[in-house]
Amino acid sequence: QYGTAGFRTNAKVLDHIMFRMGLLATLRSKKTKATIGVMVTASHNPEEDNGVKLVDPMGEMVTPTWEGYATQLANAEDDDLLMALKDIIAKEEINMSQEAHVFVGRDTRSSSASLSQAVLEGVSSLGGLNKDYGLVTTPQLHYMVCCQNTRGKYGEATVEGYYKKLCQAFIKLIKNASNCTDDQKHLSLDGANGIGALKVREMESHLGKELQISLYNDGSNGKLNYQCGADFVKVQQKPPTGLEIKPGERCCSFDGDADRIVYYYSDSEGKFHLLDGDKIATLISTFIKELLTQAGLNVNMAVVQTAYANGSSTRYLEETMKVTVKCTKTGVKHLHHVAQEFDIGVYFEANGHGTVLLSKSVEDKIQQLIDSPNSDDEKKRAALLLQNTINVVNQTVGDAISDMLLIEAILAIKGMTVQQWDAIYTDLPNRQLKVKVADRRVIDTTDAERRALSPAGLQDAIDALVKKYSLARSFVRPSGTEDVVRVYAEADTQESADALAHEVSLAVYRLAGGVGDEPKPLH
């Protein structure tokens, strides 16, 4: 199934899927009369895996109907492939004489080169024209597609153009950071031994001395995503191997295709502190809200989260910041669409995947303030900061490089240390676990995946377990990228969160057809 983020499985069985996604992207391009993107990556999953994501004309994820076609095409027997294609062509009334253009990109996995070749062959076999961007991050490919289809309005469809746009905006932002010491300009980055590391190296010359990055896990020795990267750090709640973490120093990790980022530091007692997507969303939305007030702009802004958002972050945003918070199903495609409903939508998954979307009307209002001879200096300054914020952001999809530049600029402008940022609110202790079941589709959820409708009795069991703890919350859902059921729990102490997560895992195991050994307690 075309899951949370496309197809993902062991690379050895993906050849035909890649070819077929080349075919599908070509049809999608003919249908939309626009360039479509195909990214070969399995993100944070192990090196042995691979996968593919389709990118729609504005750089967003492909629409649900076409996800359905992707699933059909992927599962068709060889003999039925032609029929399956004809079916899509008929349903979508595709004019086959229409030109097609497909952009292809890939991550650093050893299987990616030949798999992206299979995509390219799929494209040409239907007469599509392709451009192979080779090694790029997922968000870079999304960006290229958007630039191409907006005829350069969003930027130039080259990797160089991407660096120029983002870095120029970053440098303009950072000029507003008076008294920023060299120490504060330093960041340690874990590149997950993946494409992000490569691309940060490429970008560095555009940054001048404004940001000094020490790059670890750059792929020269270590294995992709192995005990490193944003997913490892977030789920394990510990620093990656291969990165020297000095007390108090700001560090961050990308994931394997550089569309996620998390920050962290260790305090003077050596305790590890994680600043995840929720903390990032809080920092960015607070910054934007302050600028809007200074600029005298009244626009409706929301933060979009998923069920994995820490309860403390939601409470802080709603109660202290008075910001609208929306909750959607897991997967950035869901968050993206809800964020689009607002003038400004800041969306982040707790794991660090997210970005900011701004409507055209907000961009116009900001431009008017900058151009107007009547705006006072404070308003103008705020408007310029907002404009450069927009330019540093990759609005097509969550982007670790772009998010990193924005976060670094905000911290510098606010003169804020990573500790001060962390202290905005305190996370509730939490735990994520996985349970293997025979068929994870037996679990059906509702209410943005916060409640289970089936199997019978599971939600009642979870409710009863949650009641035993204070400030507790727990939910389960079938993963869309792995063959597991995910369990999430939070509570007032780490012991309680761990115990609750374990007890809920047991309930899943017993009621949803667990396989293998029964889940064991964490302690």
Ligand SMILES: CC(=O)N[C@H]1[C@@H](OP(=O)(O)O)O[C@H](CO)[C@@H](O)[C@@H]1O
């Ligand atoms: C709990 C969690 O982190 N889930 C991740 C994971 O999806 P699952 O459907 O949970 O496997 O991978 C997705 C793609 O990277 C990402 O969007 C999502 O947030």
Ligand SMILES: [Mg+2]
């Ligand atoms: Mg990723």
